Amino acid sequence: MSINWFPGHMVKARREIEENIKLVDIAVILLDARAPFSCRNMELEKIARRKTVIYILNKTDLAFSAATREYKRRFKNEGYTAAGIDSISGKGSKEVLQVIQNAYQPHAEEMLRKGRRVRPARIMVMGVPNIGKSTFLNCLVGQKIAKTGAKPGITRGKQWIRVKDDIEFMDTPGLMWPKIGDEEQGLKLALLNIVGENAYQDYDVALYLIKVLIDKSLPVLQEKFKLKDLEKPLEAILADISRHRGHLLKGGEPDLETTSKVLLQEFRNGKLGRISLD
Ligand SMILES: Nc1nc2c(ncn2[C@@H]2O[C@H](COP(=O)(O)OP(=O)(O)O)[C@@H](O)[C@H]2O)c(=O)[nH]1
Ligand SMILES: [Mg+2]
Known part of the structure; x- marks a missing residue:
């Protein structure tokens, strides 16, 4: 099966994720609500699990609500945090922000315990092509777009986008490639426009x-x-x-x-x- 990802790209994408993940508290992994399990790459998710992971099922407007609920339940049964959103209309964004704040709570408590000031949660959005990473970020940021600027030393030139007072997103999402296990999964990903035109x-x-x-x-x-x-x-x-x-x-x-x-x-x-x- 030919996929238009070259090993060179993969190595670079992985290295970028490995570097960037060091700078955040939480990895938000975007999945397509229509086929959340098909657009995962467990190898890259393993890297993300060095941090707190949140699964976001995006494009809920295109999926059956009952199925989305069931998929979310499956993630939760495995002990993960999962929420759904329609990043075009913004439906679900409140729940997403709440889930992020909940996930950050233990980090904030740890900072307090060490006598440190609690800083905003730092987050990296990750996902396969066309999953909606840019749209998701724009949706959460809305009008309040405010780049907080590079923080010398710590962030090595990374830009952060402030959402509310207590959440900051890295402005460059982590690009993951899908890992295709079988023909049907490949067709699903092609249907959802996740694997490129050259593949199918x-x-x-x-x-x-x-x-x-x-x-x-x-x-x-x-x-x-x-x-x-x-x-x-x-x-x-x-x-x-x-x-x-x-x-x-x-x-x-x-x-x-x-x-x-x-x-x-x-x-x-x-x-x-x-x-x-x-
Ligand atoms: N219907 C719908 N379309 C979405 C949603 N999020 C993103 N899209 C569309 O999906 C396509 C890819 O989105 P984009 O943000 O560019 O994906 P990225 O490659 O992950 O940054 C665009 O056509 C978006 O308009 C969503 O929640 N619902
Ligand atoms: Mg994008």
């Missing part, structure tokens, strides 16, 4: 999407594309969508390539409705 053919990902919609009995194929017969091969269903959309080649054959592209675009923009994949 749109056609294969679109067929996977159709399969998922049918397996989960989601009504979108019937309702949006007016398909009546789903008891046929996935390729034939994709061709039906092409015809419904008027995506036709010169000879009148369905233009499966165009339909695949459009279908994936619509899915990723949330236009085919909510979904949970894990």
Whole structure:
């Protein structure tokens, strides 16, 4: 399976995370609420666990609420802290800030115990490409964007973004790459736009999407594309969508390539409705 990550990038990303993690109290690991377990890289998470870890299920607006609750429960059962957020609307941001403050409490108590002044919690946001790291940061920072400047000596030129009085985010999120264990996980990540275009053919990902919609009995194929017969091969269903959309080649054959592209675009923009994949 070819993935557009080169070992050089991986080594650099890992080294960066190892360096930056030293500067924070808490690692916030962003996951996609639609497939939180599929977008993890346990190897990198092991590095993050040198600090307090919080899992944030982002893009909850695109996932089934019941599934998101269940995924959060699974993290909590394993002893982790987890919260959900829609970083576009900001729904869930209060809970996220609360969870961060709770997680920082033991650190603050330790500082007090040692007779030190309690400084703001320092946090690094981590996650795979397109998971929403920048959007998440913007969402929490909102209008109150205030770079607190480099702190010589300690931070080696890192910029910190202050959120409220007691939380500071490192302004450069930690980029993790996903680790792909099997074909289906790879297809999920391609569907969610986490692995790049070079890794998979749109056609294969679109067929996977159709399969998922049918397996989960989601009504979108019937309702949006007016398909009546789903008891046929996935390729034939994709061709039906092409015809419904008027995506036709010169000879009148369905233009499966165009339909695949459009279908994936619509899915990723949330236009085919909510979904949970894990
Ligand atoms: N619907 C939805 N889209 C989101 C959310 N968070 C981020 N996005 C979108 O996901 C894409 C990638 O976000 P970005 O912040 O650039 O991801 P990054 O690569 O991790 O920094 C963008 O198109 C965002 O608008 C969310 O909570 N809900
Ligand atoms: Mg970004």
